[in-house]
Amino acid sequence: MRRTGSRLTPARHDYGVSAEIGYKRDANGNRVSSKKQWQLHRLRREHRRARYGSKAERNLAHALQEIARMSSALDLPRSVVEEASQVYRQAQHRDLIRGRSIEMMAAGSLYAACRCRGLQRRPGEIGSVARCTADQLRTGYRALKVDMEIEPQIVTARTYVPRLASDCRVTSEVNARAYELADLADRDRITNGRNPAGVAAACLYLAGNERGSAKTQAEFAAAADVTVSTLRARYYELRERA
Incomplete structure (x- = not known):
């Protein structure tokens, strides 16, 4: 038995195992009828509603989308995106997100991933593309560093x-x-x-x-x-x- 499709990744809230419903063409590339397109539209709507099992899962998806957006704006490699996503997942598991904004902790997770890999990304630089200030980013990073014992590389x-x-x-x-x-x-x-x-x-x-x-x-x-x-x-x- 062999699995097909894209590889599993922590950058997706469901690790990338969910299916996507197409629009105007079937699996063979043939164009579907207008009646079938309306059926697919209704299926996509119900699929979006059932995608998240809880509010925590919905918040996780939003945070991971924020990390991917900031990483794209800063032209960061995919390995950093996945490490930042893993940091955020661990923070959510330890209940560190409660009482803090999702955007702040997502930006702090991305900065923590950059620090762990020795990348020269300053808080102001990440804050310029984040939906929070650089000071809020530093606050989120400090919370992650203290509670999760993150060990950043020394930047010279x-x-x-x-x-x-x-x-x-x-x-x-x-x-x-x-x-x-x-x-x-x-x-x-x-x-x-x-x-x-x-x-x-x-x-x-x-x-x-x-x-x-x-x-x-x-x-x-x-x-x-x-x-x-x-x-x-x-x-x-x-x-x-x-």
Whole structure:
């Protein structure tokens, strides 16, 4: 006996095992009559009504749709979508959703999945496509991290350099030099207690100055989602040790 169809996935509330009723063509690709189309329409309506067995299952479906929507807007891989969906499922099983909005916990689950995989996605970046604020996202993430003992990967300045370099369209020489400076910052513990994105932006700005780039502090700060004063403080620290 062999199963056909798409694979099982936690990104669907029913793991993808439910059937879908077609519209104008049958299984052989032949067009159905207008009478049969009305029958299919009624079947689809009853199928939608019977799809969710409880209010919790309906809320789960809504949350998973939110995770898929945000992931699509951020161009995240499917593996992250499935991990975020699994995190949300576990949170619902532990009754962590009660008293909190579905959108907030869905965004927090997506951010937790990104942190566990070491992806450079800031709360503000996910919050820009979420139906909640970045502060609410952080609140949801903290609830998940404490109650579910999530262990995120450590994100260093080096992990931010390639993406910021691509966003700011710097040359390969500036990118390579910034990576060396980020490695120096990690070794000398300049990044301890500081925003790694701000350190990476300072590395790119210093590397650009050394290579004659015309990029400004404001451009790198905006790409890293930090203030210009933060970038400038990290820049002075790097310049003393470079």
